Amino acid sequence: MKPGKYEATVTGIAFTESKSGTQGIAITFESDMGENIVCTRWVTPNTRARVVKDLETLGFPEHLIEDQNEIENMDKRVVGNRALIVVDEEEYKGQVRSIVKWINDIKPVNRAQNTMKLFESLTGKTAAPTRTTTVESFSDDVPF
Secondary structure: OOEEEEEEEEEEEEEOOOOOOOEEEEEEEEEOOOEEEEEEEEEEEHHHHHHHHHHHOOOOOHHHHHOOOOOOHHHHHHHOOOEEEEEEEEEEEEEEEEEEEEEEOOOOOOOHHHHHHHHHHHHHHOOOOOOOOOOOOOOOOOOO
């Protein structure tokens, strides 16, 4: 996979161990263009916070880390979820390879804001702000 940002789906997750005994999580992503990349996050005292953040981004909340059964079934919470991955290249043992540098949330699209910007770009005119309606409801039955 070439360097860049890709919207991708988690298609697999596996636990792994390095030759030195470091525990890791191998996450397989499939981009919207059908390309696959495996991202291994190694868990050390220095990387733990980042790994936890990445897992949360992928749908595995931090509080579940305390539950061994949840860890064993992590794939059920993570596979099928989507993320914005940032792919970069690094040299390893003389070979250039693609790596997932960052795992980010996919930002929701603000359709109204995008429509206004497109209108302004196409017409050269200033778009009217979109209308929002606020409805307030009061009741004497509310206990606070």
